Amino acid sequence: MSPRKVRLVTGMIRGLKLDVARTQLAFLPKAASLPVLKVLNSAAANAVNNFKLDESTLIIKTATADQGPALKRWRARAMGRAAPIKKRTSHITIVLTDGKNQEPRTNFQKKEEKPAEVKVEEKKSAAKPAKKVAVKKVASKEDSKLETSNS
Secondary structure, three states, rough: OOOOHHHHHHHOOOOOOOHHHHHEEEEEEEHHHHHHHHHHHHHHHHHHHHHHHHHHHHEEEEEEEOOOOEEEEEOOHHHEEEEEEEEEEEEEEEEEEEEEOOOOOOOOOOOOOOOOOOOOOOOOOOOOOOEEEEHHHHHHHHHHHHHHOOO
């Protein structure tokens, strides 16, 4: 499965508690949710067995999907030709942490970032003001014809 499709799913579960993420992946109508759920269950089992962490306190710290090797195949086309097909693969990485130093995300939307403060300074320009130029209009024969026809 292509990493672009998997990133949609991994972005949804990033920062959630383990049980909430499992529930969300179970009901998500995306094909990528099943492989991500398998990786999540594997990561949770590793955290419990290898690092002796409590499963109820686990939070998904990072979830990424990077590009793997692409399988190159060929599809038959008209007049004996062939068209290439790239069957893309992805490497799914999930890092779990215990919830000691991090609060889980409760809403299911992306974290809102506070806008950076922007300081605007007014600079007084040292340029001289534009000179006013008087424009004289010279009367022409066409102008006098227009004036007489309009009156």
